[in-house]
């Protein structure tokens with residue numbers, strides 16, 4: 001028997017509880033198959049926490065997360081809370097939880113399932129074999145630098161400052177090298193070193209760390225070129241590491257290669273193995289409560305948790321293979337179905353994936 005892993009489960013709002021429910025079934029199946037032991041502790045977060053506790057991120061939920069080995073999050077938000085003041089908005093809880101848990105990187109895989117290639121706006125032959133991860137720095141750079149307005153020679157000006165220190169760059173770059181080591185050992189570091197001083201520092205740090213990972217093939221790519229190459233040769237990328245704003249843009253671009261938001265998983269990592277795992281999509285209020293949401297993004301977030309936090313690579317592969325086999329067999333939720341009349345529901349999709357999981 002393996003040691004007990006504590007998982008904080010934060011279902012949130014809208015379709016959050018539906019998709020998280022299916023992901024928990026998948027985790028329980030891995031207990032059966034691999035003898036893992038998970039202890040689930042549930043916490044309120046987002047709109048439901050505002051309603052029940054008067055705050056999007058109650059202290060007790062934060063404690064549950066801090067005591068856990070990993071967090072599984074559904075999604076938060078919805079029209080009910082859209083007009084609330086800033087402190088009483090579900091999204092404020094999202095920023096708060098990342099900060100409180102010291103999560104400084106965001107990991108977004110984009111892999112194209114062969115049977116869903118048609119869902120992308122790109123030609124299938126361009127997408128062939130695309131399986132990449134964007135590692136984005138999450139807590140530094142221009143989004144967090146000093147911002148102000150001032151009177152300039154030609155009237156009002158606005159200033160946003162971009163600051164990175166060596167330690168901030170080192171920790172994310174090391175994380176990206178480590179992730180590359182578990183994959184096909186190729187790392188693209190993306191910057192704008194021909195123009196920006198923060199990028200020149202970034203590149204220096206990457207070059208200094210690279211000799212620690214001699215097996216990893218490193219390339220430096222300018223961000224504008226990377227944006228083009230992602231559309232021209234997406235399959236040539238394995239791990240992409242970059243600063244906050246470039247990562248924000250490139251991870252959305254990479255996500256669109258796959259064609260469906262219901263398929264995209266993500267992780268936010270801090271020091272050590274702790275991580276928060278969640279689908280990229282939001283709470284989808286337009287379809288919440290109908291039992292038709294796609295649980296695959298959340299299920300694949302569990303596979304990501306297994307790889308990045310627990311090193312359960314075999315079980316992660318079993319989950320990913322099960323998803324692939326179910327899709328290959330033609331089963332689709334509404335968001336990825338060409339013929340919507342044949343679409344199956346959230347629970348049916350979860351059940352099929354669980355049934356397809358074999359060692």
Ligand code: NAD
Pocket residue numbers: 015019074075076077078079091094261262278280281282283284285286287292293294295297335
């Ligand atoms: P969304 O991702 O919730 O939905 C966009 C569209 O994609 C909708 O048509 C929705 O039905 C569809 N969709 C999303 N996930 C799906 C799934 N798993 N299966 C099938 N279809 C799916 O984005 P939005 O509509 O812009 O935002 C809705 C709410 O979610 C807002 O309150 C927003 O603030 C919040 N949000 C939360 C997060 C988060 O919790 N991390 C992220 C993004 C948005």
